[in-house]
Amino acid sequence: MAGDPAWRPIGGGLAIAVRLTPRGGRDALDGVAELSDGRRVVAARVRAVPESGAANAALVALVAAALKVPKRDVELVAGATSRVKTLHVAGDPAALAEMLRKATETA
Template identity: 40%
Template sequence: MSGPACVIRSDQAGICLFVRLTPKASRNAIGDVVANANGQMQLRVSVTAVPENGKANQVLIKLLAKAAKCPKSSVRIASGQTDRNKTLLIDGNPEELMAQISQLSGRTDT
């Protein structure tokens, strides 16, 4: 998977994951893949935390780390700290991470 329309992009040390975060949701959940206004595919994630003082970002990192079966320290927000649209970097084996995240998002084209 490569190109601007993908939700996941392989990196030398791991993967880049494009996320659309919804704070103050009724539950923490990883949803489906949606396209933003620019056509960029993003993984929809909902968290119950409020978007104040980075609380929603912390819950997002915890949720994705648990889902990808990797430590929280290997997940970091590369861009979009204060935006709903975020780019996350997840360190680890790119092939394994892409398979795990693709499985979560329902995508099979890894």
């Protein structure tokens, strides 16, 4: 989706809005979804439970693997206890956006 507002270039990387489903049966990016308020997010699910940061850690690992970056380059910047989160991924924004677009299209 061209110009998708689920992610945007910011501060030496990419900011990604994510709606996380913990205990989702598998670790996967499920494409781009629209919330009831009209915001677009990357839908993600992880097997981990939402206790002691396990689901957040699994999300960071999932996004790092999908974008082929080290986990240290993916940071949870907002929404630690919410289903809707914001991640910052360090790197070339254009390259990261293209990889994320491909990862969410195949979902």
